[in-house]
Amino acid sequence: MxxxxxxxxxxxxxxxxxxxxxxxxxxxxxxxxxxxxxxxxxxxxxxxxxxxxxxxxxxxxxxxxxxxxxxxxxxxxNRAARQLSAARSETFGLVLARSAQTLIEEPYFMGFVGGVESVLSEKSFALALQVVADLDEEVATYRKWAAERRVDGVIVVDLRVADPRIPVLRKLGLPAVLVGDPALADGMPCVWTDATAAMTAALDHVESLGHRVIARIAGPPEFGDVWIRDQAYDVAARRLALTAMVHHTDFSATQGADATRDVLAAIPRPTAIIYDNDLMAVAGLAVIQALGLRIPDDITLVAWDDSPLCRITHPTLTALSHNVVGYGAEVMHRLLDVLAGAQPQAHLYSTPLLLIRESSAPR
Amino acid sequence: MxxxxxxxxxxxxxxxxxxxxxxxxxxxxxxxxxxxxxxxxxxxxxxxxxxxxxxxxxxxxxxxxxxxxxxxxxxxxNRAARQLSAARSETFGLVLARSAQTLIEEPYFMGFVGGVESVLSEKSFALALQVVADLDEEVATYRKWAAERRVDGVIVVDLRVADPRIPVLRKLGLPAVLVGDPALADGMPCVWTDATAAMTAALDHVESLGHRVIARIAGPPEFGDVWIRDQAYDVAARRLALTAMVHHTDFSATQGADATRDVLAAIPRPTAIIYDNDLMAVAGLAVIQALGLRIPDDITLVAWDDSPLCRITHPTLTALSHNVVGYGAEVMHRLLDVLAGAQPQAHLYSTPLLLIRESSAPR
DNA sequence: CTTCGTTACTTAACCGGTTCGGCTTATCAG
DNA sequence: CTGATAAGCCGAACCGGTTAAGTAACGAAG
Incomplete structure (x- = not known):
C-alpha cells in the first residue's frame, strides 16, 4: 500500500x-x-x-x-446557473434497460454510445447515461428526469411492439428520438435501419446458394426489431418457398447455443442458420463445430450486427453489417433537430449490408 | 414514413x-x-x-x-438549483480515452460502467460519461469539468506508467479514484486487482502442464496494467526457468492475430500463449486453427478478462476471470468515501481467478 | 425643431434551491 | 424573578447566469 x-x-x-x-x-x-x-x-x-x-x-x-x-x-x-435560468440543461439522456451482464456481452451499445458522444462532445453537450433493470424503471427514470429538468431530450432504444414508453414521453412532453422502425414509433421522430430489406437480402443469399431448409435464431419477440425481422423472414421464406423455422431467445450466448442445438435436431435439418446477433452466431458456431459438423460445408451461418467478432472466428462469419457508431451519431443529430423545432419525422439511416465471408457456401 | x-x-x-x-x-x-x-x-x-x-x-x-x-x-x-447554491452536482465523471471502435470490441468497459451505475442510481446520483480520443483530450475534459463545477469527482481508468493525469487532478483538486495498481497511483486513492498474483498463477499453471516455451501477447507497454503484468511475467518466467517471449500490441483483434502468427514462427515454437485480453485470445485461436494446429493438443491458450467470449468459443478458453461489474461498483463506493472525507488509500478489490477450461492441456 | 425609431446599454427580476444572521419563545439554572 | 441558552422559525442574501423592461443617445424623417 x-x-x-x-x-x-x-x-x-x-x-x-x-x-x-x-x-x-x-x-x-x-x-x-x-x-x-x-x-x-x-x-x-x-x-x-x-x-x-x-x-x-x-x-x-x-x-x-x-x-x-x-x-x-x-x-x-457555470452549467447549473445557465440551466437554472435558461431552463436548458444541455444534457441528453439515454437509458439502457438491460442487465449489466447483457451490456458486457453486446458490443453494440458501447459503439452506439460512442457515436452519440462524438456529436455531443463537439458541441460540448453532455450525456446522462443510466442503466436500469427493466422498462418500468426506464419509464420512472424519464419521469424523474422530466420533473428535475435534468435533460433536454432523450434517445430511446430497444423499441418494443406497442411500446409503453411512447405515451409516457408524449405525456411528459420530453423531446425524444426513437431508435427503430417507423411502424413502431407511432408518429414520434425516429431513426431506423431497413431490417426488412436486410433480412430479404439474407434469405436471397442463402436461397441462391441452394439452401432450401433454413432456421432463424431470433431475439425476444417483444423487441420491435425482432418483430420486424420475423415478418420479413416469413414473407421472404414464403416467396422463395423455403422450409423455414424460428427460435426465439433472450439474445444471450447460452440461449443461442441451446437454440442451435434444437434446430440441428429438427427434421429435415436446416442447412443454413440466420442469427439475430453475432454473439449467438459465435456461440452457435462453437456448438456446431463441437457436434462434428463443418462450416460452411455442412451448414451456412449468417450473423447480424457485424462486430469484430465475426471477423476473428474461424471460419469468419457472413454478417449483416451496419455502422453502429454512425447510427448513434445520426440519432443524436436528429435529436438536436427535434430540439431545434423540426417536425417529427422518420429517418432511414441505412440498410444493413450483407458481407459474405467464409461461413457461406453452396449446398 | x-x-x-x-x-x-x-x-x-x-x-x-x-x-x-x-x-x-x-x-x-x-x-x-x-x-x-x-x-x-x-x-x-x-x-x-x-x-x-x-x-x-x-x-x-x-x-x-x-x-x-x-x-x-x-x-x-431541481438539480440545477441545488447545484448552484450547494456547489454540489451529485454527478460523477468517467472519461474513456479510447476510440469508439475499441469500446465496441472491449466488453470490459460496458460492464464496468454498469457496475458504477448500479451504485449511482440507488443514490440517484448521475454519471457523466465522455468518450474522447486521447489523454490530452481527457485532461482537457477534467479541466473543463473542474471549471464548470460539472462533477463532484471522477473515476480514472487505463492508468499509465507515470500517468500525466495524476498531477492535473491534484492541481485541479478534483476528487478522484484511480483504477489501477498502487505502484502507479502515486499516493492517490486507487482500487486495484492483483495482476502480479494473477500472472504468476497463469505461469504456474502452464509450467505445471509441462510447457517450457511460452509467449505473451500483451497490450501497449505504456498501459500501467500491461507494465505490471510484464514485470510479473518476467519474474515468474525466470523463477520457473521458462523460455518466455513477449509481443506488445494495441489490444486489437488484428494485432492479436498478427502477433500470434509471429510467435508461432519463433524457434523454438512456444507451446503456450498468454493473452492480455480475450479479444486477442479469440483472434489468436482462429489464427492457430487456420494454420492447422490443434488446441489444446498443440498449443495451450490462456486469456485475460474472461468475458462470455471465452465460454462460447470451441474449445472454450482458460482465462483469468474477474468480476468487472463488481469492480465498477467497488470503485464508485471508494469515490463516495473520498467525497465523504476518507484519506487516500489503495484498495485491493480482488485477484483475478484462473478458470481452467478446454484450451489447457499438458504438453 | 420636434418626433419617432434604433442602437447600445443598464437595471432588476427571476430560476429554485441553500444557508446564515437574527428574532421569538420556551427551558432552565441561579 | 432574572439572565443565559437553545430550539424553532423567518427573512433575506446568495449561487451565476438569462432576459424583460426601461433609459439615454443619436440619426433620420416629418
Missing part, C-alpha cells in the same frame, strides 16, 4: 469542500464569473451575457472586448 | 419550449417548488429546505408535515 507519500499533496486530492485550503496550495480554481468580466470591461452583467451568447444588444466593439477578456480569464459558463 | 397521425399529439412531442401549449394538452409538468410547499405548510422556504434535507432547525412535527406535503405534491429537487 502507499498510504504514505506527501501528506500535503494527498490532502489536496482528498479534500471535498475545502476550497480555501486548496487555494492556499496554489490551486487556481476558476471562479471567473460573468460579473468579473463585466467589472473588467466596465459594462453591465447583462451586456456581457448578450455578448457571450452572440445575441443582439451589444456593439461589435463591446462584444469583441468581452470575448477577449472572457478568453483571457478562461471563463467557462 | 409516418409523418401523419395525430397532429396535436405530435406537436406535443416535438415542442421544445412551448410549456404553455404542453400544459393545455393536459400535461402535468411538475413545477412544484420548495416555495409552494412552504406556502401550503405555512412555514418559510428555509424551514422547508431544512426539513427536506434532514437537517436540524425544524421540529419533528414540522418536518413530518413538510415531508408529507412534498410527497403529496411529488416534489423533486
Amino acid at each position: 502507499t498510504e504514505g507519500g506527501n501528506g500535503a499533496t494527498l490532502k489536496g486530492a482528498g479534500s471535498t469542500v475545502s476550497d480555501p485550503a486548496a487555494r492556499e496550495e496554489g490551486v487556481v480554481v476558476s471562479r471567473v464569473t460573468i460579473k468579473e468580466i463585466a467589472r473588467r470591461c466596465g459594462v453591465s452583467q447583462g451586456a456581457v451575457s448578450y455578448a457571450l451568447n452572440n445575441q443582439p444588444g451589444v456593439s461589435e466593439a463591446t462584444r469583441a472586448r468581452v470575448l477577449k477578456v472572457a478568453a483571457e480569464l478562461e471563463w467557462v459558463p | 409516418t409523418e401523419g397521425g395525430n397532429g396535436a399529439t405530435l406537436k406535443g412531442a416535438g415542442s421544445t419550449v412551448s410549456d404553455p401549449a404542453a400544459r393545455e394538452e393536459g400535461v402535468v409538468v411538475s413545477r412544484v417548488t420548495i416555495k409552494e410547499i412552504a406556502r401550503r405548510c405555512g412555514v418559510s422556504q428555509g424551514a422547508v429546505s431544512y426539513a427536506l434535507n434532514n437537517q436540524p432547525g425544524v421540529s419533528e412535527a414540522t418536518r413530518a408535515r413538510v415531508l408529507k406535503v412534498a410527497a403529496e405534491l411529488e416534489w423533486v429537487p
Whole structure:
C-alpha cells in the first residue's frame, strides 16, 4: 500500500469542500464569473451575457472586448446557473434497460454510445447515461428526469411492439428520438435501419446458394426489431418457398447455443442458420463445430450486427453489417433537430449490408 | 414514413419550449417548488429546505408535515438549483480515452460502467460519461469539468506508467479514484486487482502442464496494467526457468492475430500463449486453427478478462476471470468515501481467478 | 425643431434551491 | 424573578447566469 507519500499533496486530492485550503496550495480554481468580466470591461452583467451568447444588444466593439477578456480569464459558463435560468440543461439522456451482464456481452451499445458522444462532445453537450433493470424503471427514470429538468431530450432504444414508453414521453412532453422502425414509433421522430430489406437480402443469399431448409435464431419477440425481422423472414421464406423455422431467445450466448442445438435436431435439418446477433452466431458456431459438423460445408451461418467478432472466428462469419457508431451519431443529430423545432419525422439511416465471408457456401 | 397521425399529439412531442401549449394538452409538468410547499405548510422556504434535507432547525412535527406535503405534491429537487447554491452536482465523471471502435470490441468497459451505475442510481446520483480520443483530450475534459463545477469527482481508468493525469487532478483538486495498481497511483486513492498474483498463477499453471516455451501477447507497454503484468511475467518466467517471449500490441483483434502468427514462427515454437485480453485470445485461436494446429493438443491458450467470449468459443478458453461489474461498483463506493472525507488509500478489490477450461492441456 | 425609431446599454427580476444572521419563545439554572 | 441558552422559525442574501423592461443617445424623417 502507499498510504504514505506527501501528506500535503494527498490532502489536496482528498479534500471535498475545502476550497480555501486548496487555494492556499496554489490551486487556481476558476471562479471567473460573468460579473468579473463585466467589472473588467466596465459594462453591465447583462451586456456581457448578450455578448457571450452572440445575441443582439451589444456593439461589435463591446462584444469583441468581452470575448477577449472572457478568453483571457478562461471563463467557462457555470452549467447549473445557465440551466437554472435558461431552463436548458444541455444534457441528453439515454437509458439502457438491460442487465449489466447483457451490456458486457453486446458490443453494440458501447459503439452506439460512442457515436452519440462524438456529436455531443463537439458541441460540448453532455450525456446522462443510466442503466436500469427493466422498462418500468426506464419509464420512472424519464419521469424523474422530466420533473428535475435534468435533460433536454432523450434517445430511446430497444423499441418494443406497442411500446409503453411512447405515451409516457408524449405525456411528459420530453423531446425524444426513437431508435427503430417507423411502424413502431407511432408518429414520434425516429431513426431506423431497413431490417426488412436486410433480412430479404439474407434469405436471397442463402436461397441462391441452394439452401432450401433454413432456421432463424431470433431475439425476444417483444423487441420491435425482432418483430420486424420475423415478418420479413416469413414473407421472404414464403416467396422463395423455403422450409423455414424460428427460435426465439433472450439474445444471450447460452440461449443461442441451446437454440442451435434444437434446430440441428429438427427434421429435415436446416442447412443454413440466420442469427439475430453475432454473439449467438459465435456461440452457435462453437456448438456446431463441437457436434462434428463443418462450416460452411455442412451448414451456412449468417450473423447480424457485424462486430469484430465475426471477423476473428474461424471460419469468419457472413454478417449483416451496419455502422453502429454512425447510427448513434445520426440519432443524436436528429435529436438536436427535434430540439431545434423540426417536425417529427422518420429517418432511414441505412440498410444493413450483407458481407459474405467464409461461413457461406453452396449446398 | 409516418409523418401523419395525430397532429396535436405530435406537436406535443416535438415542442421544445412551448410549456404553455404542453400544459393545455393536459400535461402535468411538475413545477412544484420548495416555495409552494412552504406556502401550503405555512412555514418559510428555509424551514422547508431544512426539513427536506434532514437537517436540524425544524421540529419533528414540522418536518413530518413538510415531508408529507412534498410527497403529496411529488416534489423533486431541481438539480440545477441545488447545484448552484450547494456547489454540489451529485454527478460523477468517467472519461474513456479510447476510440469508439475499441469500446465496441472491449466488453470490459460496458460492464464496468454498469457496475458504477448500479451504485449511482440507488443514490440517484448521475454519471457523466465522455468518450474522447486521447489523454490530452481527457485532461482537457477534467479541466473543463473542474471549471464548470460539472462533477463532484471522477473515476480514472487505463492508468499509465507515470500517468500525466495524476498531477492535473491534484492541481485541479478534483476528487478522484484511480483504477489501477498502487505502484502507479502515486499516493492517490486507487482500487486495484492483483495482476502480479494473477500472472504468476497463469505461469504456474502452464509450467505445471509441462510447457517450457511460452509467449505473451500483451497490450501497449505504456498501459500501467500491461507494465505490471510484464514485470510479473518476467519474474515468474525466470523463477520457473521458462523460455518466455513477449509481443506488445494495441489490444486489437488484428494485432492479436498478427502477433500470434509471429510467435508461432519463433524457434523454438512456444507451446503456450498468454493473452492480455480475450479479444486477442479469440483472434489468436482462429489464427492457430487456420494454420492447422490443434488446441489444446498443440498449443495451450490462456486469456485475460474472461468475458462470455471465452465460454462460447470451441474449445472454450482458460482465462483469468474477474468480476468487472463488481469492480465498477467497488470503485464508485471508494469515490463516495473520498467525497465523504476518507484519506487516500489503495484498495485491493480482488485477484483475478484462473478458470481452467478446454484450451489447457499438458504438453 | 420636434418626433419617432434604433442602437447600445443598464437595471432588476427571476430560476429554485441553500444557508446564515437574527428574532421569538420556551427551558432552565441561579 | 432574572439572565443565559437553545430550539424553532423567518427573512433575506446568495449561487451565476438569462432576459424583460426601461433609459439615454443619436440619426433620420416629418
